[in-house]
Amino acid sequence: CEILSSLPLQMSLYFNVYFFPFWWLITVAILYLKYPALSDYYKFILVTIMVLVSLTELIRLYLGYVGNLLEKVPELAGFWLLTLLPQLPIILFLLFNEGLKIHSLERAVHIIFAAFLSFQAVAAFFTLKRMVNTLATRFRLTEFHRLEEQRPAPGASSLATGSSS
Numbered sequence: 001c002e003i004l005s006s007l008p009l010q011m012s013l014y015f016n017v018y019f020f021p022f023w024w025l026i027t028v029a030i031l032y033l034k035y036p037a038l039s040d041y042y043k044f045i046l047v048t049i050m051v052l053v054s055l056t057e058l059i060r061l062y063l064g065y066v067g068n069l070l071e072k073v074p075e076l077a078g079f080w081l082l083t084l085l086p087q088l089p090i091i092l093f094l095l096f097n098e099g100l101k102i103h104s105l106e107r108a109v110h111i112i113f114a115a116f117l118s119f120q121a122v123a124a125f126f127t128l129k130r131m132v133n134t135l136a137t138r139f140r141l142t143e144f145h146r147l148e149e150q151r152p153a154p155g156a157s158s159l160a161t162g163s164s165s
Helices: 007-037 040-069 073-096 104-150 154-163
Strands: none
Touching: 007 040, 007 104, 040 073, 040 104, 073 104
């Protein structure tokens, strides 16, 4: 039985669990400081982003742990999709939108978080690909063995036809 979970992905998830509260505190503190200087639509966007990222990150990290450690394809696929679709574009928006009046500390933590997300997206893709291929092979072998057990032995069919004549 080959172990399909990815150690680099698991290490990245482990460090991300400890980095995320730090990222969240820095981002909220800087948002609090620059909030009066932002326009109304950026205020709304940033508060919405913080709520969305906070909820999504908790779910994403849980799915990553379960999918990788227990080798569950649906959970790991959910982790990969949550990494690729809402999280990575949001962090890139926070990193590159100059209308947000980005501070240097904020830029630094966003770069680290974007690096985590990028690495996890790539590592999860290859881990997911390996898991799916291995599970498909196991399924085919199980089906092959099941069909072989159901097939009658070659000598048994000729004996049955010979004794009836």
